[in-house]
Amino acid sequence: MADGLFNEEDDDEAPEVLYEHFRFTADPNQSLLRVDKFLIDRMTHTSRNRIQLAADAGYVRVDGVPVKNNYRVKPGDVVTIVMARPRHAFEVIAEDIPLNIVYEDEDLLVVNKPAGLVVHPGHGNYTGTLVNALAYYLRNLPNYDPNDPRLGLVHRIDKDTSGLLVVAKNIDAKAHLSRQFFEKTTQRCYQTLVWGIPKADEGHIEGNIGRDLRDRLRMAVYPPGSEEGKWAATNYRVTERLGYVSLLTCQLETGRTHQIRAHMSHIGHPVFNDARYGGERILKGRPTGSYRQFVQEAFDTCPRQALHAETLGFVHPTTGKELFFTAPLPDDMQGLINKWRTYCANNT
Missing domain, CATH: 3.30.2350.10 (Pseudouridine synthase)
Structure with missing residues (x-):
């Protein structure tokens, strides 16, 4: 099971709708257990750190209410993980769309988006978006899957707003950058x-x-x-x-x-x-x-x-620069x- 955990900033133009990706119900004999430990026992393809990042961002919920990592799960609790995009709602198609890349290294790239370009597929725009363009540009990167929400865009701006966006090429870079946006330490x-x-x-x-x-x-x-x-x-x-x-x-x-x-x-x-x-x-x-x-x-x-x-x-996720x-x-x-x-x- 892919974990799909990430912290996506509520950017100036990001959607507010959240979608449920995972649901677990605690057994009647469940002993009190921290929610991050509860989830790591049930999600074998993720890490405790990423679960904690998701909780910090408000994506871990018990009975529909966001909880912190130290929340103790009790019998009958319904623990869910929500995200800002539907799970496997569509497959991202790689499209050869020009990109204005102002910086790139092994972990990330920074794009200057023109006005008129939709950032993410959805709501009637399933092709011709920045994500489709990134899928093509990074098509030869072995570990880059444009359908994996743990990679790619860290934040968003609206279709008719122009300007800078940062894109993560790997899971660790996405988690590190997303935390900076969540903790409001970026400069924009x-x-x-x-x-x-x-x-x-x-x-x-x-x-x-x-x-x-x-x-x-x-x-x-x-x-x-x-x-x-x-x-x-x-x-x-x-x-x-x-x-x-x-x-x-x-x-x-x-x-x-x-x-x-x-x-x-x-x-x-x-x-x-x-x-x-x-x-x-x-x-x-x-x-x-x-x-x-x-x-x-x-x-x-x-x-x-x-x-x-x-x-x-922002601070580079690997070099700290x-x-x-x-x-x-x-x-x-x-x-x-x-x-x-x-x-x-x-x-x-």
């Missing part, structure tokens, strides 16, 4: 263009993020401590004010689905051209004919949410920013 900064001008040069947004009860395709922000959603925090800094929009650098303290997009919309500054959160409409500025035409041209210049995962830093990568703004976002700069220069 995004560049985004948002509607409006924040009052302060720097800001901190804190609020639980969970599915919108009225629209399951959106995330909503709930008060800290709420029973809805998970705690999330975003720091932002205004790097440039451009008339009716602002260029921000956002640093994640947590990684939740649509975190930056939901948080910025929550404070009244939706990401420019973000159709899911209302940023595809004119939200600032006097709607004259010429201004409406300019904004439409700006939408056409960057026909997706203006969000880019610019920097990524700190690595840090930067991906320059893609042409569509750079063109959008230049367009607003020109507009401001001509209208001030």
